[in-house]
Amino acid sequence: MTLHGRALKTLAGPNRRTVVQGIFGLGAAALATPSLTACGAGAASDPNMVTFGSNGGDATPKKAYAAVTSAFEKDSKLTVKTNTVDHDTFQKSISTYLQGTPDDVFTWFAGYRMQYFAKKGLASPIDDVWATIGAGFSDAAKQLSKGEDGKYYFVPLYNYPWAVFYRKSVFKQHGYQIPANWSQFTALAKQMQKDGLSPIASGYGGGDSWSILGTFDYLNLRANGYDFHMSLMRGQAPWTDRRVVGTIDLWRELAPYLQSGGGGRSWQDAAQSLLDKKSGMAVIGLFLGQQITDDSLRSDVDFFPFPEIDPTYGQDAVEAPTDGFMLSRSPKNPDGAHKFLEFLGSAKAESIYMSVDPSNVAVNSAAGTGSYNALQKKSAELIAGAKYITQFGDRDSDPGFISTVVEPGFTEWLNHPDDGSSLLRTIESQRSRFFTA
The missing domain is CATH 3.40.190.10 (Periplasmic binding protein-like II)
Incomplete structure (x- = not known):
């Protein structure tokens, strides 16, 4: 679901309130719903496959992610095995998921929520990825992608002001x-x-x-x-x-x-x-x-x-809440996962995503904006010109x-x-x- 539908679940409403324990707690009661399980759990490492945990369960983001992974597969000759789970279940089960055998790369949010898992050692730093993709992002976008230790843990995909x-x-x-x-x-x-x-x-x-x-x-x-x-x-x-x-x-x-x-x-x-x-x-x-x-x-x-x-x-x-990707603490295919993250942070990948799901704006400054409506274009300009980007309320706290x-x-x-x-x-x-x- 794009922000225009997903905001109701990620940032708002009763569903958002029920996920708090699931996001940051480990109690069984918080995980009463179907759990998020890695599609590669227990499988042997395959150097030709990257596993991807996605919260884009609704039709539009699911289609957009499929377009992105297909392009990566074509470019890299690797296979992406996507584990798609509905947005609420993903949030409710994220702690247990990350402590188990998670997928190599997974969707998540910038700001405090990213830093929390980085600090707990449930995600891997990706400074080498940023050495490749960094030129496409503003200083503000770079800052919101770093953990408290100053290392990068997050690759932005889209945001909105x-x-x-x-x-x-x-x-x-x-x-x-x-x-x-x-x-x-x-x-x-x-x-x-x-x-x-x-x-x-x-x-x-x-x-x-x-x-x-x-x-x-x-x-x-x-x-x-x-x-x-x-x-x-x-x-x-x-x-x-x-x-x-x-x-x-x-x-x-x-x-x-x-x-x-x-x-x-x-x-x-x-x-x-x-x-x-x-x-x-x-x-x-x-x-x-x-x-x-x-x-x-x-x-x-x-x-x-x-x-x-x-x-x-x-x-x-x-205020520009930002969604993107992180690398799990022990990816089965670290080389493939790093290549995937480099692609996900590219202007090409973000342009492909926005061509299917135009309800947000790309974070990479070189991503195509030809399909943007007037509000999207102005949104992109506002965010690009910001010295600081905050994530909004409970994403920053x-x-x-x-x-x-x-x-x-x-x-x-x-x-x-x-x-x-x-x-x-x-x-x-x-x-x-x-x-x-």
């Missing part, structure tokens, strides 16, 4: 200008409210509380910078830090302009209110496009980067901490925004449960 989306016709009708900084952004929101619009679409009901993390992340990134934001996400900085207090103050300033009743609305409903011209803006990911089936409507949708708050940091960071502590706290706070002191004390009191020094 979070930004502030709007309809061009609404801005033209009212004469709105794209805001570049915080004062212009809040002034625009105030004017939209006067014009009878809900300034910022909001929907975080049910399993969609994840959707509010995008706003928090951008407020913190813009006000306090990438380094502090990542320290906070990794459990290295206290949530009672004055900088987090300042972020909450900014969010409270924005709160009156959020669409009312967000706690009873899904993210899809919030997105639809933007498309229906009931809301003026939405802080959301490119997967908004899955709500659009009409090309004329798609051409009327645009976005701008989240506005600057502190000029020291400007708009240098972009411990998923259990975010899902059981941070998100419920934010959700309750948004119902009655105050100075946030109680909220932040509560979150801070739980930090040590998930992060160790």
Whole structure:
């Protein structure tokens, strides 16, 4: 499934909540669903075969991966044996899978989730692969592919940005200008409210509380910078830090302009209110496009980067969740696996994938963009120009901490925004449960 469908499972909803233990825990209860088992488990090493564990179980990514592996087989004369498992089962079983006899190469996510398995010794470093593919990636993409030890463990395939989306016709009708900084952004929101619009679409009901993390992340990134934001996400900085207090103050300033009743609305409903011209803006990911089936409507949708708050940091960071590949700790065919990863990180492979699944954007800067729609092209430019790329909420932090502590706290706070002191004390009191020094 591409992000436009997969985001609902990877980043959102009840399914996402049930995978936390499976991703980072080893309890049997967390693995009650059918397990992920390597297709090469127990088999003797075959120098002509590479095994590949894929979470692309839905039709479109399955077809896209098949096109990529077919091209690799043709170029390399090796055979790729693909083990395709549905996305949720893959996540639920990943820990046990990696500790057993996993496939040589497997799909996974950049950021904290990649670094977790690298730190546990459940993945192999691939610096030699990056010596071959490195020229095709930005410094930000290189950084998000490294483990805590500074070695490479990840090969990116595609990503997508979070930004502030709007309809061009609404801005033209009212004469709105794209805001570049915080004062212009809040002034625009105030004017939209006067014009009878809900300034910022909001929907975080049910399993969609994840959707509010995008706003928090951008407020913190813009006000306090990438380094502090990542320290906070990794459990290295206290949530009672004055900088987090300042972020909450900014969010409270924005709160009156959020669409009312967000706690009873899904993210899809919030997105639809933007498309229906009931809301003026939405802080959301490119997967908004899955709500659009009409090309004329798609051409009327645009976005701008989240506005600057502190000029020291400007708009240098972009939230761009990234999916790609890792190498298992003891691949049966290490030479073949390294060749496969080099191919997967090539512009050719990414272009082939995007030609079948055009709902994301390629990470390799040399990948073809001829098939991209306008939103994809602009997304690629935004990401390519970023100094820093963050992964979004629980991809940059411990998923259990975010899902059981941070998100419920934010959700309750948004119902009655105050100075946030109680909220932040509560979150801070739980930090040590998930992060160790």
